[in-house]
Amino acid sequence: MSVFAVVGGTGTLGRHVADALREQAAEVRVLARRSGEYRVDLVDGSGLDAALAGVDVVIDTSNGSPRRPEPVLVDGARRLVQAAARAGVSHVLCVSIVGIEQVPTGYYRAKLAQEEIVREGPVPWSIVRSTQFHELVAAGLQWLGRWRISPRSNAVLQPIAAAEAGRAVAEAAGRPPSPASVTIAGPEVQTLSMLARVWAERQDRRLLALGLPLPPRIGAPLQAGALSYPDPEFRGETTFASWLSGRSPIAG
Ligand SMILES: NC(=O)c1ccc[n+]([C@@H]2O[C@H](COP(=O)([O-])OP(=O)(O)OC[C@H]3O[C@@H](n4cnc5c(N)ncnc54)[C@H](OP(=O)(O)O)[C@@H]3O)[C@@H](O)[C@H]2O)c1
Structure with a gap:
């Protein structure tokens, strides 16, 4: 049986990847700075060699801060790939984002650099690209909602529940490494204005x-749909509206 290491396995996506792998009765290690068992820090490499000893597949679901992502996503990815090679890991899977080459933000540039490090690294790899998670969209809308603001924007998104994305990532991690990237996207392509209306109705605000x-x-690329992917390999079923219905209204 393969041993899986989910780096960032305490995060929004990573916890679902770890759950989905456990459902398949796989042996799963959760690696993060605040992990109970396998404490690692990608910024200085501490804990990596011990945590990866005996691991077959590494799934990188770590994340850096939006304003300064490089120490985790770029330098951290390099440390992770090198440690995976030292440990004899047979597959490194990098979680990335649909359309990042079309939208020139600092965070997306760091994601592209992270992909490149994995592609050029010594360990066989896969890249799984997802659209935004419902959790991220809701958090952004909640943040603006504190000032009673709802964004009016024709930016096009296709969000997916992190739980569904996690299942798809876990499935891809169980396949052999492949340079053909897997794409994950939500069930509906909507503008940010539409998503914001759904959120406001749900909050009754x-x-x-x-x-x-x-x-x-x-x-311009956001409006042209750069971050959406109408025909993904894995399509989630839970719409933003039904995902919100399954949660308590958010205060604020
Ligand atoms: N959010 C989205 O909508 C979305 C969409 C598509 C793709 N993605 C990609 O999916 C990945 C995960 O995103 P997410 O939203 O799930 O992130 P998240 O909720 O912020 O979780 C980040 C994880 O990384 C760990 N981490 C942070 N700094 C670390 C460090 N220095 N060393 C080791 N672990 C560290 C965190 O745990 P500790 O703090 O305990 O270390 C946490 O487990 C990212 O690569 C992101 O680009 C995200």
Whole structure:
């Protein structure tokens, strides 16, 4: 039986990847700074060699801060791939994001660099690209909602529940490594305005719709649907509305 290491396995996506693998009766190690068993820090490499000893498949679901992602996503990915090679790991799976080459933000540049490190590394690899999670969209809308603002934007998204993305990532991790990237996306392609309306209705709140100013180099590809993927290999079934219905209204 293969041993899986989920780096960032305490996070929004990683916890679902770990759960899905456990459901398949796989042996799973959760690696993170605040992991109970396998404490690692990608920023200085501490704990990696011990945590990866005897591991067959590494799934990288770690994340850096949106403003300064490089120490975790880029330098951390390099440390992780090198440690995986030392440990004799046979497959490194990197979780990435649909459309990042089309939207020039600092965070997406770091994700592209992370992919490149994995591709050029010594361990056979796979890349799984997902659209945004419902959790991320809801968190952004909640943040704006604190100021009673609802974004008015034609940016196109196709969000998916992190639990469904986690199952798809776990399935891909059980296959042999492959350079053909797997794509995961949600069931509906919607504008941010539409998603914001659904969220406001669910919260039963009256919010002020305000345009979201974005530089054209970012706004134009977002409106053209760069972050969506209408024909993914794995399509989630839970819409943003039904995902919200399964949760308590968020205070704030
Ligand atoms: N959020 C989205 O909508 C979305 C969509 C598509 C793809 N993705 C990608 O999916 C991945 C996971 O995203 P997420 O939203 O699940 O992230 P998240 O909720 O922020 O979780 C990040 C995980 O990384 C761990 N971590 C952070 N810094 C670390 C460090 N220095 N060393 C070791 N572990 C560290 C965290 O645990 P500790 O803090 O305990 O270390 C946590 O387990 C990212 O690569 C992201 O780009 C995200």
